[in-house]
Amino acid sequence: MDASDYITTHAEQFKEQLKDLLRIPSVSTLPAHKADVQRAADWLVEDMRRIGFRTAEAIPTAGHPIVYGEWMGAGAGAPTLLVYGHYDVQPAEMADGWLTEPFQPVERDGRIYARGAIDSKSNVMAQLKAAEAMLATGGAPVNLKLLFEGEEESNSENLSAFVAANRERLKADVVVICDGSMADREQPDMYYGLRGVVSMELEVFGPKQDLHSGHFGGTVHNPIQALAEIITRLHHPDGSVSVPGFYDDVEPLSDEERAELAKALPWIESEWRDVAAAPAQWGEPAYNLHERIGARPTLEINGIAGGFAAEGFKTVLPGRALAKISCRLVPHQTSHKIYERVRAYVMQIAPPTVRVEMRLVSIGEPLLIDRHSASVQAALRAYETVWGKRPNFTRAGGSIPVAVDLQRELGAPLVLLAFGYKGCGAHGPNEHVYLDMWYRGMATMIAFCREIAG
Numbered sequence: 001m002d003a004s005d006y007i008t009t010h011a012e013q014f015k016e017q018l019k020d021l022l023r024i025p026s027v028s029t030l031p032a033h034k035a036d037v038q039r040a041a042d043w044l045v046e047d048m049r050r051i052g053f054r055t056a057e058a059i060p061t062a063g064h065p066i067v068y069g070e071w072m073g074a075g076a077g078a079p080t081l082l083v084y085g086h087y088d089v090q091p092a093e094m095a096d097g098w099l100t101e102p103f104q105p106v107e108r109d110g111r112i113y114a115r116g117a118i119d120s121k122s123n124v125m126a127q128l129k130a131a132e133a134m135l136a137t138g139g140a141p142v143n144l145k146l147l148f149e150g151e152e153e154s155n156s157e158n159l160s161a162f163v164a165a166n167r168e169r170l171k172a173d174v175v176v177i178c179d180g181s182m183a184d185r186e187q188p189d190m191y192y193g194l195r196g197v198v199s200m201e202l203e204v205f206g207p208k209q210d211l212h213s214g215h216f217g218g219t220v221h222n223p224i225q226a227l228a229e230i231i232t233r234l235h236h237p238d239g240s241v242s243v244p245g246f247y248d249d250v251e252p253l254s255d256e257e258r259a260e261l262a263k264a265l266p267w268i269e270s271e272w273r274d275v276a277a278a279p280a281q282w283g284e285p286a287y288n289l290h291e292r293i294g295a296r297p298t299l300e301i302n303g304i305a306g307g308f309a310a311e312g313f314k315t316v317l318p319g320r321a322l323a324k325i326s327c328r329l330v331p332h333q334t335s336h337k338i339y340e341r342v343r344a345y346v347m348q349i350a351p352p353t354v355r356v357e358m359r360l361v362s363i364g365e366p367l368l369i370d371r372h373s374a375s376v377q378a379a380l381r382a383y384e385t386v387w388g389k390r391p392n393f394t395r396a397g398g399s400i401p402v403a404v405d406l407q408r409e410l411g412a413p414l415v416l417l418a419f420g421y422k423g424c425g426a427h428g429p430n431e432h433v434y435l436d437m438w439y440r441g442m443a444t445m446i447a448f449c450r451e452i453a454g
């Protein structure tokens with residue numbers, strides 16, 4: 001029996017194990033679930049030990065444990081894979097609109113419904129069961145290091161320090177991040193770009209306190225108006241960002257890359273129609289929707305506060321106004337440089353009738369994976385073997401901070417693998433996973449290990 005047959009003969013057993021893990025409400029952000037997160041970690045350690053990871057352990061951190069185990073049975077001559085996943089989940093309650101209890105997994109129409117089904121316990125279990133299948137049928141062709149985090153849904157507070165302190169131990173030839181999803185159930189996607197994000201606050205101060213608009217209106221520059229005047233100057237009429245130097249470090253798209261991105265465009269357009277459903281598209285006209293979302297930087301006003309906006313009316317002339325602003329970044333932009341450029345421009349255009357303050361809130365750098373690297377090519381072939389289709393290359397508009405941390409600290413080539421479907425309700429009610437895609441995910445991982453071993 002080979003590893004793929006092992007998946008087939010153990011399909012039912014694997015499914016029951018996934019359900020067992022899904023029953024543990026490992027909600028990392030709620031202190032009341034601290035023991036449950038530990039319980040999920042212990043469950044994984046026990047399973048890892050059972051299938052042959054002798055060194056598996058739940059390593060305590062200041063927050064929730066990191067589960068780590070090694071199987072080095074392929075020998076010193078074989079490549080080593082470090083696989084990252086996370087076993088913590090978002091909170092979930094029936095009141096959010098669940099049809100069945102979020103921590104009582106239910107099977108319906110070839111899917112399992114439960115919190116964590118797609119994000120990301122099915123991914124963790126696909127890795128673990130792929131490892132089991134290989135180890136039970138003569139061993140894996142590569143050495144395996146499995147790293148499962150328990151704090152991904154609550155900011156990964158302790159992961160980057162752990163990775164930095166354990167560089168030698170985690171050393172690998174290829175780093176695999178297994179999270180995320182594909183836009184079509186039959187057509188895999190291969191993510192190779194993630195945007196960074198830098199967030200900031202812009203506060204405008206006018207009079208020393210709120211004033212009577214009848215007594216002072218017409219003599220004081222209203223801070224909300226001044227704020228609006230500033231933020232309307234942050235974009236050109238065509239939707240591009242007008243901050244000088246904003247695009248200086250952006251790597252231009254080659255024709256070849258644009259052709260690749262165009263393949264996934266129909267899915268991105270249909271998602272835009274379904275989910276955004278705004279009256280019309282907006283943004284840089286020289287770039288299509290996929291390019292604007294994944295390959296171009298943006299500046300977004302996330303919120304505005306000031307004055308009186310509650311029920312009723314108050315003829316106030318407010319003393320201050322605040323805007324929260326964030327920029328999504330693409331290679332090779334850097335958070336601090338972009339923040340400084342936005343700040344300098346805001347200060348330059350701020351009218352002398354108000355005082356303006358800018359504050360940096362958080363940073364996160366973008367990531368670009370070389371599509372032509374040996375490990376990405378190996379992943380393409382693995383998908384092709386199992387799904388019968390070459391994945392579309394995709395650049396995500398969002399960020400996976402851990403990917404940037406792992407690449408920076410370990411310096412090994414990175415591959416992002418996704419086996420789930422986008423419409424599976426991650427973070428929402430009735431989250432689920434398609435079982436056929438889950439089993440295919442395991443098979444893809446096995447094929448990937450074979451490809452990496454050469």
Ligand SMILES: [Zn+2]
Nearest residue numbers: 119153426427
């Ligand atoms: Zn999540």
